[in-house]
Amino acid sequence: MMAGPRIAPVPDQDSAPYWSALAEGRLELQHCRDCGHWTWPARPICSSCQGESLSWEKVSGAGEVHSWIVTHQPYGPAFVDEVPFTVVLVRLDEQPDILIPGPLASEVVVHQGLRVHAVPERVTDTVGVVTWQADAEDNE
Amino acid sequence: MNEAKSRFPRSQAAVVGIGCTEFSRNSGVSVFTLAARAVKTAVADAGLKMSDVDGLATFGTNDSIAPNVLAPSLGMKSLNFYVDQWYGGSVSLSILGQATLAVSAGVADCVVGYRAINGRSENRLNGSATTVARQPWDMPVKASAGIVAPAQEIALAARSHMERYGTTSEDLGRIALLGRRNALDNERAMMRMPMTMEDYLASRWIVDPFRKFDCCLETDGAVAFVVVSAERAKDLPHRPVLVGGAAWGGGVNIVNNGHEDLSQSPARMIAPRLYAAAGLGPSDIDFAELYDCFTYTVLSQIEGYGFAEPGAVPNMMIDGAFDRSGGSLPINTHGGLLSEGYLHGLNHVYEAVEQIRGDAGPRQVDKHDVALVTGQLGYVSGYSSAAVLVGA
Numbered sequence: 464m465m466a467g468p469r470i471a472p473v474p475d476q477d478s479a480p481y482w483s484a485l486a487e488g489r490l491e492l493q494h495c496r497d498c499g500h501w502t503w504p505a506r507p508i509c510s511s512c513q514g515e516s517l518s519w520e521k522v523s524g525a526g527e528v529h530s531w532i533v534t535h536q537p538y539g540p541a542f543v544d545e546v547p548f549t550v551v552l553v554r555l556d557e558q559p560d561i562l563i564p565g566p567l568a569s570e571v572v573v574h575q576g577l578r579v580h581a582v583p584e585r586v587t588d589t590v591g592v593v594t595w596q597a598d599a600e601d602n603e
Numbered sequence: 604m605n606e607a608k609s610r611f612p613r614s615q616a617a618v619v620g621i622g623c624t625e626f627s628r629n630s631g632v633s634v635f636t637l638a639a640r641a642v643k644t645a646v647a648d649a650g651l652k653m654s655d656v657d658g659l660a661t662f663g664t665n666d667s668i669a670p671n672v673l674a675p676s677l678g679m680k681s682l683n684f685y686v687d688q689w690y691g692g693s694v695s696l697s698i699l700g701q702a703t704l705a706v707s708a709g710v711a712d713c714v715v716g717y718r719a720i721n722g723r724s725e726n727r728l729n730g731s732a733t734t735v736a737r738q739p740w741d742m743p744v745k746a747s748a749g750i751v752a753p754a755q756e757i758a759l760a761a762r763s764h765m766e767r768y769g770t771t772s773e774d775l776g777r778i779a780l781l782g783r784r785n786a787l788d789n790e791r792a793m794m795r796m797p798m799t800m801e802d803y804l805a806s807r808w809i810v811d812p813f814r815k816f817d818c819c820l821e822t823d824g825a826v827a828f829v830v831v832s833a834e835r836a837k838d839l840p841h842r843p844v845l846v847g848g849a850a851w852g853g854g855v856n857i858v859n860n861g862h863e864d865l866s867q868s869p870a871r872m873i874a875p876r877l878y879a880a881a882g883l884g885p886s887d888i889d890f891a892e893l894y895d896c897f898t899y900t901v902l903s904q905i906e907g908y909g910f911a912e913p914g915a916v917p918n919m920m921i922d923g924a925f926d927r928s929g930g931s932l933p934i935n936t937h938g939g940l941l942s943e944g945y946l947h948g949l950n951h952v953y954e955a956v957e958q959i960r961g962d963a964g965p966r967q968v969d970k971h972d973v974a975l976v977t978g979q980l981g982y983v984s985g986y987s988s989a990a991v992l993v994g995a
Contacts, residue, residue: 470751472743504744504859530763530865533811538729538751547808550749552759552857552865560861564748564759575766592747 466594467534467548467566468541471586478505480519485583485591490524492561493517501558524581525598526553529562531573551595553579569597609848611880612707614993617836617843618699620649620829621956626793626944629724630823635668635676638719641825642677645715649829650840653677656829658684658705658714660698662947664691666726667719684711691728692894692940692979695948696988699976700849702830712831718949719825728821728945729754741859753896754818756857757982758810761899763865765812768914770902772812776803777920778898779816779941785927786938788965791950793820794942817898819940826949828956836995843995844959847973848880851988855981869980870907873987878909881991885909888991889970890958891932892951894977895939904977905934908989933968951976952990959994 474482481504484491493502493509496518500511508515531551537543548566551573555561567573568582578598585591622644624630624637638661646653656679659670670685684705688694695718702714722728729752750756764770780803786792798816806815836843853872855862862869878884885908893904902916910932911919919925925934937943937954944950955974957963963971971994978988 467749469749470743470746472747474743478743504741510861530759530766532755532758532762533808534749534755535808536729536752536754536810542749545749547811548749550755550759554863559863562858562863562865564745564750564858566749575763 466568467550468545469586469592470541471590474589477507479589481505482590484519485593486585486587486589487591488583488585489521490581490583490593491519492522492557494520501561503561503563522555522557526555526579528552528573528575528577528579529554530575531567549573551579553595563593565593565595567597568594569600571597571600607875607879609876609880611848612703613880613882614845614847615707615833616703616830617833617845617995618828618952618956618992619831619836619839619841619843620645620651621827621953622648623791623826623950623953624824626791626822626824626946628821628823630721634666634719634721637823637825638668638673638717639676641719641827642673642715642717645827645829651713651829653679656713656715658682658702658711660686660702660714660716661718662688662690662694662698663718663720664689684714690984690986692896692948693981693984693986694851694988695894695978696849696976696990697851697978699828699830699846699952699990700851700988703846703849706830706832714830715827716830716949717825717827718947720947721823722945723821724823741856744858752810753983754810754813757897757899758813759857760865760903760982761812761897764899764903767866770917772804773800774902774917774920775812775817775898776800778901779803781920781925782895782935782939782941785936785966786942789937789943792938792943793822794938813897819896819945822944822946824944824946826946826953828949828952833995842960844956845993845995847883847991847993848877849990850877850880851986853981853987856985857982859985867913868903868907869982869987870904870977873989874908877989877991883973883991887973888932888975889973890936890968891934891975892936892939892955892977893934894948894951894979895935895941896945896979898941900980901934903980908975908977927966927968936963936966936968948978955992959992
């Protein structure tokens with residue numbers, strides 16, 4: 464289920480595959496065919512070797528919470544019915560410098576290191592978003 | 604820290620004039636008006652005429668008035684130098700650094716830096732004005748996660764520090780209280796009623812771990828400063844405030860810079876180059892005006908600019924190390940962005956210049972020859988900026 468407000472992204476030439484993969488239920492990141500580095504958010508070159516040989520590949524979607532916040536302030540119409548809501552910043556297992564934010568859909572006590580996994584959600588045919596879910600829902 | 608080298612034109616240029624408007628929640632006038640008033644006041648304060656000015660430097664997020672519009676209105680026939688930089692408080696000291704480079708290189712003779720905003724009445728800076736059309740490259744991934752406000756991004760960094768070092772709400776509260784105490788006798792300050800820890804803890808959540816009093820004040824107003832060569836500054840009315848050093852560059856955006864631990868202060872990325880530029884170190888700094896858009900950024904900068912080991916700030920704060928009276932490093936002597944007003948950091952420059960001149964009245968700190976003045980740490984933009992100001 465959708466948790467938290469979303470400002471729908473407008474995909475661009477570089478990011479469109481990211482958003483459409485999410486719409487189809489997959490979390491995909493760019494993987495460099497030359498050096499093996501993962502890069503995120505979407506960009507046209509590898510941030511490690513600067514090559515253009517990037518391919519979109521499905522990742523595990525597993526990671527751990529590095530930080531989290533609970534937003535109470537309604538920053539606009541989309542927030543009014545959603546606050547308060549929890550957003551986690553998740554360090555993906557694939558690579559330690561990839562920190563992906565998203566609402567947490569689980570009712571758990573949040574802490575650094577909490578194991579979570581990505582749940583892609585379709586918004587339109589070409590746009591999806593990421594929600595995070597705790598691996599163990601009953602870890603309280 | 605790696606040994607940093609710098610060929611910054613140390614103390615070759617000086618801030619010789621400052622100006623500001625009233626800081627309020629509703630200026631009732633345009634940003635054009637605010638900018639013009641602050642610039643005129645600063646130029647007059649410097650003992651100069653508008654015709655002496657041949658450079659303008661500003662920043663903003665398409666919410667202000669640009670040099671190419673302001674210059675002809677102020678009677679400047681041609682600019683020899685300009686900066687019109689995108690982004691907010693993270694670049695606030697970069698315009699001072701760039702003005703210094705321009706004047707030192709002889710590209711321009713007299714550069715006025717300014718920031719004018721109707722940050723409360725017109726273009727709210729709390730994030731609620733965020734629209735997709737205005738977003739930089741990395742904003743869609745944040746907005747799609749429900750993150751649209753600087754408070755949210757910096758709260759993520761604060762939480763990371765709380766997790767790693769056990770920093771508490773009361774630790775953040777003491778930073779808010781310090782700012783408020785310093786604002787009480789500041790006639791420019793928007794918040795002049797006393798605040799207790801009970802008041803702080805009772806203030807409503809904005810973005811947990813930030814309460815209302817962890818957040819700065821959306822403000823209408825403008826600040827300007829005038830930079831000329833150190834040589835020329837000798838003939839002007841005030842004690843010259845030399846730009847000893849400046850650095851701008853590295854910051855830690857929460858998603859895109861490839862950094863792994865948000866608890867580590869991004870100030871560490873520019874501090875070595877800043878101190879190398881100035882030929883000084885943290886122990887040489889008499890007082891500091893630290894960018895306090897939120898309480899946590901103060902703590903992070905005290906660590907990152909080399910005044911404390913990570914995790915040590917809360918106890919130092921309890922011991923009064925940063926108090927205006929009796930502290931070893933007085934900070935945010937005017938109340939800061941938290942209690943004076945949020946002029947995107949340029950009011951820090953204004954206060955530092957008044958202090959160095961010895962013109963700060965009841966707020967005057969005892970040792971006031973060397974100041975550190977900083978911009979935001981880049982959690983939003985990925986840039987940061989800072990300068991060391993030295994009384995001649």
